[in-house]
Amino acid sequence: MLDIKDFSFFEKQNSFDFKSFLIKIVSYWKWFLISLVITFSIAHQVNVRKQKIFGIGTTIAVKEENNPFFTSNTSLVFNWGGTSDKVQMISTTLKSRSHNELVVDELQFYTDYFIKTDYYLKDVYGQIPFKITIDKTKAQLYEQFIKVKLVSANVYQIAVSIPSSSAGVIRYADNSVSSVPVFETEVVKNFRVGQQVSLPFLNWKLVLTKAPNDYIGKEVLIRFNSFDKTVANYKGLEVEIDARAGSIIRLGMQGTNKERMVDYLNATVKKLIDRQLEQKNKFADNTIAFIDETLMKMEGELKDSGEDLKDFSRTNNILDIEDKGANFKELLTNNDIKKEEVERKLAYLNSLKNYLNSSVDFSKLPAPTVAGIEEPNIVNNVAKLITLSIERSKMVYSAKGNIFYERIDNEIQSVKRVLLENANSLKIALQYDLRQVDMKISQLESEVKKLPETNQAYLNISRKYDLSNNIYNTYLQKRSEASIVKAANLSDIQFIDPAKDVGSGLLGPKTAVNYVLAFFIGLFIPLIVVFFIFFISNSIQNIDDISAITQIPIIGIVGIKHTESNLSVFERPKSALSESFRAIRSSLQFLYKKQRSEGAKTLMLTSSVSGEGKTFCSINIATVFALSEKKTIILGLDLRKPKIFDDFNIRNDIGAVNYLIGQKSLGEVIQKTHIPYLDVITSGPIPPNPSELILGESMKEMIEILKKDYDYIILDTPPVGLVSDALELAQYSDVTLYIVRQNFTKKEMLTLLNNRTKRGELNNISIVFNGYENKAKYGTGYGYGYGYGYGYGYGYSSGYHEDDVPRGFWEKMKYKFFKK
Structure with a gap:
């Protein structure tokens, strides 16, 4: 018979027996050995089967490069809003679709170059001794491998397998995808290096970039991908603004081919520099265009007044006439120049007012100093308006949501209202100056009427010629200044550290880390199993x-x-x-x-x-x-x-x-x-x-x-x-x-x-x-x-x-x- 004492299983307080647990662990040494063999085998397979992932980076700086184009004491501020706003805009631009489209198209990165290994396709861009130059207006085989093998230093072979009677093709001129009929499902042809390949589904030239000795006989797989998908992949570019130095931007990429990433990073920054400098030169371009248009008009007037002066000189004694009206000529010319300057400024202000009220794109405004306006408020606000207008046009490709447009539109409207008020104030002052100059000219003209008619005629002809010549020379000088400044412009974006393969940058797989992890996992798994067995085991061990x-x-x-x-x-x-x-x-x-x-x-x-x-x-x-x-x-x-x-x-x-x-x-x-x-x-x-x-x-x-x-x-x-x-x-x-x-x-x-x-x-x-x-x-x-x-x-x-x-x-x- 069982007594109630038989159920007193816990006469002593049980505690974890660490010594027994260690003995148990050692007794299962075979489990640990098998587990380590398995985990190390897995780590080895991961190390040999998985492609190596590298990280490449570059660093750029954004700073103010002001252009003293119009006056020595008034600079155009091209990045109104400060450096931080420009840095944010550049960061957004680098990841925008429009910017990456330009870079991908320039580098033709929709073309893949692979070599088949035991475990994966290896990207060999920049490593093989040749590259493909395509005709973008013609068809290329779409998303299908083309086998290329160098038969010799001057001859290569193309092998293509087409599964049906038609082949999908893409034209990169407009990124259109279509199909073309083919009459051979297996195409194997030889071409000379540099020869134009013209097939219904392939149009390219293969050019050597270095000596092909090591790659003769090796098969390279070439594939043409979707342009939009390729751009989408590169939009994932890592862009980081330095928290301690707000004008420093770090760019980074991860991938299996370092040469491809180096080329892309340097190309994307170079393209950004070129575009930013192009936008910055917009002021000078607008000014030069305005001056060229004015010079074309002035050339005709100067030519006509010159012909009139020549005709008058043939029939009159110019020296005698000049002596009698010399004083009046100088005074009239000076006042005419002053009047022309005032009228030029008023004309610019009227044109500016009409442009602001009738247009929504202010990027083509000429600089105020072209008309001789040096009022700081007007000069700066015109620069601000042009910069904001350019930024808004770029948002079409990068910004999503009305909130971004509302912010910049409000800023544009605010600057435009201030600019109109500045223009009205300056216009009132100029109108007063114009009246004063007209009064002086009227007084001088009254005095001139007392001279003989021949002298009066000469003064009118020479006065017109001198004014036209002075205006023409002034615009020529302005155009020369604009061209010089345009040539001397610097981009606000500068390389600090261009992307370069220095032999490091390996991100994974970390072979040593994988083996260390395999070691610990190989010990941990059986240890957990043994612990579980030991924990649930209620049998006598020792x-x-x-x-x-x-x-x-x-x-x-x-x-x-x-x-x-x-x-x-x-x-x-x-x-x-x-x-x-x-x-x-x-x-x-x-x-x-x-x-x-x-x-x-x-x-x-x-x-x-x-x-x-x-x-x-x-x-x-x-x-x-x-x-x-x-x-x-x-x-x-x-x-x-x-x-x-x-x-x-x-x-x-x-x-x-x-x-x-x-x-x-x-x-x-x-x-x-x-x-x-x-x-x-x-x-x-x-x-x-x-x-x-x-x-x-x-x-x-x-x-x-x-x-x-x-x-x-x-x-x-x-x-x-x-x-x-x-x-x-x-x-x-x-x-x-x-x-x-x-x-x-x-x-x-x-x-x-x-x-x-x-x-x-x-x-x-x-x-x-x-x-x-x-x-x-x-x-x-x-x-x-x-x-x-x-x-x-x-x-x-x-x-x-x-x-x-x-x-x-x-x-x-x-x-x-x-x-x-």
């Missing part, structure tokens, strides 16, 4: 587990047997396993002596459940007693599951059951074995009432009779954790051995054993630790303990006993499945 649960002494430690049968001691008497049983025999004799037992000695072996090695230990303990020439008998009392007969090659037809039911005499059930001094009484046929037979008087009589004839009686009993038979037989034993098997016996069973011992159900009990294999210490289990834990280890036992050689994997499987 002596410390036993000592932590029970105070029952351990009488011996038995290792793993490496023999086919259970007769390990008899078959290999010098093995370490045999020594462990001899150590148990010595300990038993000490216990018998301590109990002062006289005559025959009885020994009962039991365990918690079946499979813990009771029969194995019973046979070998009996054998060591028999080998010491002590008459020994093994009494098979596991009436429900008899086993003990098999190893001795005897029959189980008759046995203890036959005697207990009175069917046979004791002499008839005792069977001799091939081991001297060792007899066996098997259990016999399985009875319907084994417990009742054991409780009967016949059992007591049988023990008493056997004590008269034998020195040692070994009782092989059923598991005490499953049936109560062993408890009933405990009264006949002098010493009880409780078999505990490593990695098999549950810890709770020892708690039950404690309870039975406390209730007195089992007396004089000791524990035998069976199946012990100390892999952590000996690596392969060559060492087996004996006695109270003092054992012969591998290497120290040389000369004392034969070392058991453990079976390999196939021997273990053979023994497991084919043993009889």
